[in-house]
Amino acid sequence: MPMSQIAFHQTVLQFLEPIRDYLLDEDVSEILMNGYDEIYIEKRGRLLKTERKFSSSDSFMAAIRNVSQYVGRIIDETKPYMDARLPDGSRVHAMIPPCAVRGPYMAIRKFSKMLLKMDDLIAVGTIDRRITDFLNACVRMRKSIIVSGGTGSGKSTLLNVISNFIPNDERIIVIEEASELQLQQAHVLPMETRKADKKGLSEVTVRDLVACSLRLRPDRIIVGECRGGEALDMLQAMNTGHSGSMSTLHANSTKDSLNRLETMALMSDVVMPLTAIRGQIASAVDLIIQMSRFADGSRRITEIMEIEGLNNEGNYLIRSLFVYALQGKDEASGKIRGSLKPTGTKPSFFSELSFYDLQMVPELFSSV
Numbered sequence: 001m002p003m004s005q006i007a008f009h010q011t012v013l014q015f016l017e018p019i020r021d022y023l024l025d026e027d028v029s030e031i032l033m034n035g036y037d038e039i040y041i042e043k044r045g046r047l048l049k050t051e052r053k054f055s056s057s058d059s060f061m062a063a064i065r066n067v068s069q070y071v072g073r074i075i076d077e078t079k080p081y082m083d084a085r086l087p088d089g090s091r092v093h094a095m096i097p098p099c100a101v102r103g104p105y106m107a108i109r110k111f112s113k114m115l116l117k118m119d120d121l122i123a124v125g126t127i128d129r130r131i132t133d134f135l136n137a138c139v140r141m142r143k144s145i146i147v148s149g150g151t152g153s154g155k156s157t158l159l160n161v162i163s164n165f166i167p168n169d170e171r172i173i174v175i176e177e178a179s180e181l182q183l184q185q186a187h188v189l190p191m192e193t194r195k196a197d198k199k200g201l202s203e204v205t206v207r208d209l210v211a212c213s214l215r216l217r218p219d220r221i222i223v224g225e226c227r228g229g230e231a232l233d234m235l236q237a238m239n240t241g242h243s244g245s246m247s248t249l250h251a252n253s254t255k256d257s258l259n260r261l262e263t264m265a266l267m268s269d270v271v272m273p274l275t276a277i278r279g280q281i282a283s284a285v286d287l288i289i290q291m292s293r294f295a296d297g298s299r300r301i302t303e304i305m306e307i308e309g310l311n312n313e314g315n316y317l318i319r320s321l322f323v324y325a326l327q328g329k330d331e332a333s334g335k336i337r338g339s340l341k342p343t344g345t346k347p348s349f350f351s352e353l354s355f356y357d358l359q360m361v362p363e364l365f366s367s368v
Contacts, residue, residue, distance in 0.1 A: 009087040015066040018052045023110070030152070033106040036060035042152075045297020057103045064094045064104055074198060083195075085178050086111075115182050118161050126154065126300050128340050130364055131322065134304075135289075137358045139165035141349065142220075142244030144284055148257035149291030154299035155248040156180055156224065158291055163222055163246060173213040175206055176224030189216065206230040207268075210237065223247040229268030231261055232277070238284035254288045254305040258316060261285070275314050282310045282317075286349075292324070294336045300324060301340055306347050319345050321365065342367050 013020050022028045022041050030042040037053040054060040068075045068082050071092075075082040080099045084092050089111035096104045121127045138145065139162060147162075149155045160181045166172060167185075174181050174190045181190075191213065196203035206223065210233040213221055221242050223234050226249045238245050249264070251257035258281065265277045272280075290303040302324035308317040326338040344367030353360055 011070060012067065012086055015063050015070070018054050019108075022050075022052075023108070029110055029112070031108040031110070033060070033104075035103045035105070042297075045293075045299070060106075061096065061104050064096065064106055067092065068094070073195075089179060091178055111180065112157075115184075116157055116161060117164075121158070121161060125298060126158070131301065131304070131340055133360065134364060135162050136165045137353060137356075137360055138287055139163075139244065140167065140358060141352060141356050143286035143349070144238045144243055145246045146257060146261070146285055146288045147246070147248045147291060148251040148254065148260070148288055149248075150250065150252060150293060152299075153291040153293040155291050157299075158289065158301070159222070159224075159246060159248050166220060166244070170219035171217065172220050172222060173216060173218040174222045174224070175209045175213060177206065178224075181222065181224060183222075189213075189218075207233055210234060213237075214240075214242075218242060219244070221245045225249065226261075226264055228264055231264035232268040232270060232272075232280070235261070235265065235280045235284040239280060251290075254290045254303050254320075255318075257288050257290070258307075258318075278310060278314060278316065282307055296329075296334055296336050298336060300338075304340075308348050319343075319348075321345060321347055 013023060016023060019031050019039065022031050028041050028043050032040040034040070036057045036059065039050045039052045041048055041050055054063065064075060068084070071084040071086070073082045073084045075094060075096060080097065081095045082093065086092055086108070091109045092106065094104065094106040118132050122129050122132070145162065147155045147159045163181065163183055170185070171187045172183060172185060172189070174183060174188060177193045179190055179192050191209045193206055193209065194202065194204040207230040210221065210223065210230050214237060221237050222245065223230065226234055226247050234245065234247055249257060249260055251260045261281050262274065262277055265280070285307050288305045288307065289301055291299060292302040293299050303320060304322040306319050306321055308319065311317055320343050322340045322342055324338055325341045326336065328337050329335070330337055342365045344365065346362065346365045
């Protein structure tokens, strides 16, 4: 029996029979059901409408309820939405009336079973090989990194790849809502959040796990995604002996990611003035890497920005090190052409490379 079929339990496949083939197709990354008779898939980065459909709205609703029962979640008129994981780790979100106006909706983001490596990202144009040397040096120098981008832009994939630059002799704690990262080092402690039970009890949040992780003597902490008040805990961890930690967040640009970090830090129960939060961010975060998804379905790094600190007015001192330059579109393949170009500015820590027995040619940052 194929591994993909083992991963998707036969019971789940039976519930979702109309999309069974897509669940087992390794090239399909997302399945979007906008009703019983309107199903889209994302395949190799392209969104495609299919001819598949459930027999009726009632049968689609029954499928959603069966999945919810199987994964131990509740979805009904009092709570008309559900977040859960399928047996293979794929994420499923469903919504029913009255919130879903056109009828039930469901989206499944499939869990990739293939461990991508840096060479894979280079092959598809996500990153240039020269930039991998720079990111390798940043990780080894314990620079704290945030990967930002929109939904489906490849943030988690990039985080997983660059986290494998961490030396094998370090103790790493990985915190996620649903385990996706696949670090290959010997000393990795994965942690996963827990939803509240039917009585609203026993919830374990990312914030809880970040607090616990600090008592387990980590060298680095990797938070799969910051979405709320845990951002402040992450920043404080970076500032208290856990430099070189990493996380992802949703933002449309590197500058937007700074605003997003501020907003999430303000969502914590710790009352701090904005100037103090900015100080935490400027002190904790060294690099922000922006991921973007292009119209042709490709996912690429579009900017790498360094945060140097704050100026006298309390604003961020930032420098863009690399920016993506569009070069056009290939008419034959429809692929967008471009590359990540240096801005001509060296990182402030360039002189520190020798302390880590690392070398990097200055020409890497030359815009000429």
